[in-house]
Amino acid sequence: MADRFPPAVSSAALSVQRENALNVHHALPEEVPVAMVFDASTLAVMMASPADIEDFARGFAITEGVITDPCQIEKFEIADHPAGIEARFWLSEDRRDALAARRRLLAGPVGCGLCGIDSLAEAIRPLPQVADDGLRLSRDQVAGATDLLRDLQPLHNQTRATHAAGFLVPGQGIVLAREDVGRHNALDKLIGAMSRQGIDPASGAFVMTSRLSVELVQKCAIAGCPAIIAVSAPTAHALRLAEDAGITLIALARNGGFSIFTHPERIQTKVSDVA
Known part of the structure; x- marks a missing residue:
């Protein structure tokens, strides 16, 4: 698969x-169709970077509510085809009803989390409440989070055309990161990798190189992560969802500063009110 679908190509x-005017060569990130196949039936087709496909598939299965525990996956395999990649799952019997409830055919550019949704209600589905399990981040940890993530983006360094998601743990820095052409895909890859490695999402914060959209907050809540930090701004609806779900939403985290929009109790800093 790596030979057929390299993460970057020269153009x-x-x-x-x-x-x-000069003739030059640029490294461009590759993106390929990735079919999420559960019990021999395709649930979604996403455009994604061809690296870390198992992490992507497992994260997608978690954030789409197909599985709630890795033990519900009885078998997993990756199959490459001339036109793309299949991530194939066989699930335990108790997850088949949940799979039927979430079934949809999803095909959209760079892994848009809402493309192809059958019902508008799915876009604003109720989110689980994220408990306050004691996560506390210092001002310096938050302020330096996006700088730490920047050092963990080899594909972006090569192409200047990908997003990244990282997991920040107090006292340890960013312990894991994943990249993709789509910000939603990058977060799914991170969640999948954390699941495979047994890293508890409640123990830290997600860090994103993008704006904070509704879909990212949804994935954060479903994964059970209490905080999300991003270099760009949130949408208004993403902010409302984070507030309701108990998530600390921090945005505009760059150049040593940041803005806390919801649940500031997890950040150990005194903030002065500015009119």
Whole structure:
């Protein structure tokens, strides 16, 4: 699979600058169709980077509510085809009703989390409440989170065209990171990798290189992570969801500063009110 679908390819281009034009080569991130197949039936087709496919598939299964525990996966395999990749699951019998409830055909650019949804109600489905299990982050830990993540993005360094998601643990920094052309996919890959490695999402915060959309907050809540930090701004609806779900939402985290929008009790810093 790695030979057929490398994470990046070299492409020729004509670089036109103010004083000259040069023939150059650019590294471009690859994206391929990835079919999520459960019990021999396709649930979704996502466009994604071809690296860390098992992490992506497992994270997708968790955040879509197909599984609630890794032990519900009886068998998993990856099959590559000329047109793309299949991530194949065989599930325990008790998950088949849940799978039927979530069944949809989803095909959209760069893994849009809402493309192809059958019912508008699915876009605003109720989220679980994230408990306050004692996570506390210092001001310096939050302020430096996106800088730490920047050092863990080899595909972005090569292509300048991918997003990343990382997991920040107090006293340890970012312990795990994943990249993808889509921010939703990057977070699914991270959640899947954490599940495989037995890392508890309640023990830290997600860190994103993107804006904070509804889908990212939904994935955060379903995974049970109490905080999410991003370099860009949230949408208004994402903020409302985070407030209701008990998630600490921190955005605009760059250049040593950040803004706390919801549940500031998890951040150990005194904030002055500014009119």
